[in-house]
Amino acid sequence: xxxxxxxxxxxxxxxxxxxxPRLLSDARQVEIILPANYNHSLFCTFHPDExxxxxxxxxxxxxAELLTVISTVKGLEGFxxxxxxxxxxxxxxxxxxxxxxxxKPSARxxxx
Amino acid sequence: MSQSAILKPGVNCWRIEQADxxxxxxxxxxxxxxxxxxxxxxQRSVLIIAWDIDSRIDLVRKNKxxxxxxxxxxxxxxxxxxxxxxxIHVLDWDFTMIFAPAREWMPLYKQKWNSHRRxxxxxDDQHPAGACHHQKIVVVDDQVAFVxxxxxxxxxxxxxxxxxxxxxxxxxxxxxxxQPYHDIQMMVCGPVAALLGEIARERxxxxxGQKLVAPxxxxxxxxxxxxxxxxxxxxxxxxxxxxxxxxxxxEVREMExxxxxxxxxARNTIYIEAQYLTADKIGAALAKRLEEQDGPEIxxxxxxxxxxxxxxxxxxxxxxxxxxxxxxxxxxxRFRLYYPGIPKLEGKCVNVHSKIIIIDDHLARVGSxxxxxxxxxLDTECDLAIEAxxxxxxxxxxxxFRDRLLGEHLGVEPDExxxxxxxxxxxxxxxxxFRGSARTLLPLPLCVTDDMDALVPDADVIDPDRPxxxxxxxxxxxxxxxxxxxxxxxxxxxxxxxxxxxxAILWQWSLLREWANVETLMGFATEFKQTRGAPLFxxxxxxxxxxxxFPLTILVMACVLxxxxxxxxxxxxxxxxxxxxxxxxxxxxxxxNAVRRYAGKKMRELNKRLAYRGIxxxxxxxxxxxxxxxxxxxxxxxxQIRFRDFVIGSAIGLLPGMAGISLFTDxxxxxxxxxxxxxxxxxxxxxxxxxxxxxxxWRWEDRQRNTRLRARAD
Numbered sequence: 088x089x090x091x092x093x094x095x096x097x098x099x100x101x102x103x104x105x106x107x108p109r110l111l112s113d114a115r116q117v118e119i120i121l122p123a124n125y126n127h128s129l130f131c132t133f134h135p136d137e138x139x140x141x142x143x144x145x146x147x148x149x150x151a152e153l154l155t156v157i158s159t160v161k162g163l164e165g166f167x168x169x170x171x172x173x174x175x176x177x178x179x180x181x182x183x184x185x186x187x188x189x190x191k192p193s194a195r196x197x198x199x
Numbered sequence: 200m201s202q203s204a205i206l207k208p209g210v211n212c213w214r215i216e217q218a219d220x221x222x223x224x225x226x227x228x229x230x231x232x233x234x235x236x237x238x239x240x241x242q243r244s245v246l247i248i249a250w251d252i253d254s255r256i257d258l259v260r261k262n263k264x265x266x267x268x269x270x271x272x273x274x275x276x277x278x279x280x281x282x283x284x285x286x287i288h289v290l291d292w293d294f295t296m297i298f299a300p301a302r303e304w305m306p307l308y309k310q311k312w313n314s315h316r317r318x319x320x321x322x323d324d325q326h327p328a329g330a331c332h333h334q335k336i337v338v339v340d341d342q343v344a345f346v347x348x349x350x351x352x353x354x355x356x357x358x359x360x361x362x363x364x365x366x367x368x369x370x371x372x373x374x375x376x377x378q379p380y381h382d383i384q385m386m387v388c389g390p391v392a393a394l395l396g397e398i399a400r401e402r403x404x405x406x407x408g409q410k411l412v413a414p415x416x417x418x419x420x421x422x423x424x425x426x427x428x429x430x431x432x433x434x435x436x437x438x439x440x441x442x443x444x445x446x447x448x449x450e451v452r453e454m455e456x457x458x459x460x461x462x463x464x465a466r467n468t469i470y471i472e473a474q475y476l477t478a479d480k481i482g483a484a485l486a487k488r489l490e491e492q493d494g495p496e497i498x499x500x501x502x503x504x505x506x507x508x509x510x511x512x513x514x515x516x517x518x519x520x521x522x523x524x525x526x527x528x529x530x531x532x533r534f535r536l537y538y539p540g541i542p543k544l545e546g547k548c549v550n551v552h553s554k555i556i557i558i559d560d561h562l563a564r565v566g567s568x569x570x571x572x573x574x575x576x577l578d579t580e581c582d583l584a585i586e587a588x589x590x591x592x593x594x595x596x597x598x599x600f601r602d603r604l605l606g607e608h609l610g611v612e613p614d615e616x617x618x619x620x621x622x623x624x625x626x627x628x629x630x631x632x633f634r635g636s637a638r639t640l641l642p643l644p645l646c647v648t649d650d651m652d653a654l655v656p657d658a659d660v661i662d663p664d665r666p667x668x669x670x671x672x673x674x675x676x677x678x679x680x681x682x683x684x685x686x687x688x689x690x691x692x693x694x695x696x697x698x699x700x701x702x703a704i705l706w707q708w709s710l711l712r713e714w715a716n717v718e719t720l721m722g723f724a725t726e727f728k729q730t731r732g733a734p735l736f737x738x739x740x741x742x743x744x745x746x747x748x749f750p751l752t753i754l755v756m757a758c759v760l761x762x763x764x765x766x767x768x769x770x771x772x773x774x775x776x777x778x779x780x781x782x783x784x785x786x787x788x789x790x791x792n793a794v795r796r797y798a799g800k801k802m803r804e805l806n807k808r809l810a811y812r813g814i815x816x817x818x819x820x821x822x823x824x825x826x827x828x829x830x831x832x833x834x835x836x837x838x839q840i841r842f843r844d845f846v847i848g849s850a851i852g853l854l855p856g857m858a859g860i861s862l863f864t865d866x867x868x869x870x871x872x873x874x875x876x877x878x879x880x881x882x883x884x885x886x887x888x889x890x891x892x893x894x895x896x897w898r899w900e901d902r903q904r905n906t907r908l909r910a911r912a913d
Contacts, residue, residue, distance in 0.1 A: 141449055
């Protein structure tokens, strides 16, 4: 079956988290759109050493472990459950501004 | 269907945060009053970040007294005196002395700014060469903040009526009534104010090295003035900035990105009020929308002409270039340019200084950033924006704000604008239906001729969008033939003085002395001096000399030789001033093009300097003449520099040079008459003093000019 190129989900807490594992099998990537004011908290989490008053442009990528980091942000604790659910799945996670979390199956493992 | 979100933190804005209340304060009177009423509530901290500030201005001009001072300096001092825990920090852009006549003189040393230990005043010079700190932010206890185009300085106070010759606009009783001034400040209350406090404290730290502690916010505290109805409540407010790259700090261009994204997202209308309209990328984005078959209407309200001769001859020319591009792209008739028309303004125009953009009923942005290139990446800017994102109460507030502005310009009630817009379905048709002969919006005429346009270089020289390095600055601002190092000029002065000395020595020991010895010449001089009317004759020589551009230095030397050092100096000064006035009048009468032909290649550099009209500018041009005496006078006359400034500046500016020439001439004559070692020593000392003084002043002025010449874009 041909996969959707991308599925976008507006953040609705646990409801969003629960739907992701299933959607990952239907799409090449799932993009979670967080409320814009999470950008600052995520920026501080992923770029803690940046000087103040810089452009808060987030650019972080990694594996499922990144979801655990996201879950440390107040209001995004639900991502911890997602991290556990996808712990054994080979995925790539990317966090970008303005508060977007992109999850896709790892290209390396997908080819294998 | 609601529009997709425009505001994106980390992309086109810094952060988005909650405002419990927000208001659009239209025109200076409303802002000054709200500022004063809010600062009266301050408990711990008032942060004022300014492009300009003046302690002498009155904050209120018509309301009943509340017992507190009305002038800014006295009011702030009173605030810190009555509350022992309150600190007020004022960070003002460190303007150059060349702008001093237009600003409060020596603010660092003014009693109003330094008389209280908890009123902290600092001039911020931490910016790239040619840039300025243009942010206008006030934050009170991190609870309430103001952001916009208004500084707490002279010429800003005005009411929405913009009455011609309203005496209340006069800040200083010695000045004429300033032109009407239209500007907008946004006031926000709530957590977003704390973020603006962060920006202000970060600026203070970068400028002073001193970290300020944020005041503890009290959620229950009410700082909002009772008389002021908020325009919108419970709204997310975005902060967008421009910060130039400087000393290792990364460039921030959130404002430019936001404007581009907002223009791209517009569906029906883009309403803009702007002081300048020269930003290339913004122009391209607007042109792209105009080229679309079903793009939005674009309405831009600008000043008829910008403030200041320099701006009119540079930024207004760039503005017309961009406008012509927009008109060329407007195949559907969806582009209108207006300026506010007010009856009986008599030669003045409303200084539209506001910096706003309103996209449909969806987004409103208010701030300090102009629509010029330098506000996109060179100057330090701060703007606020709100977005409806499907929230009806915010959409209504944005529409009401636009209708209120149009109502002000067109002399009708905002409700009438809203009703007519609903009927017509077009903002352009709505405006056109209200345009009349009384207060109205008038189509902005294009008046830059090809000749004027040809004189103005490209925008990247006049209006760069990022800092230039030193080489670029030199390429941009110093004509090729004037680019030799300053030391060469000193060598030239030394060479001229040495040549005169050599001639004097040769005179002393050559056959020339037999033919025309000093005694003979002094005899002639004494005879002439004793002639009735000799001083008047000398003054006449100065007058004629000025008209034929005879070198002033030679006339002064001759005058000193004839009349002696004191009388000669006095007659030279009076003669030079008379000559200056006559050639100024000539320049005033002749057309600018005629003066341009006469002045030749020096015109551009002189124009740049004289454009900052004021006594200090004239003084500097006199001390460091960029062209001959007569050329400076004529260009000053043609540039419509104020006569009073010209005469006072000339009198002061000519003093050092004339004193030096008189002293040198007197000592030279003495040395020739009695060429002994002490005479040579005194002469050598005089020469050394002249060279060192000239060198020191030249370096000082050069540093000041390089740093700031282009910074006064506002």
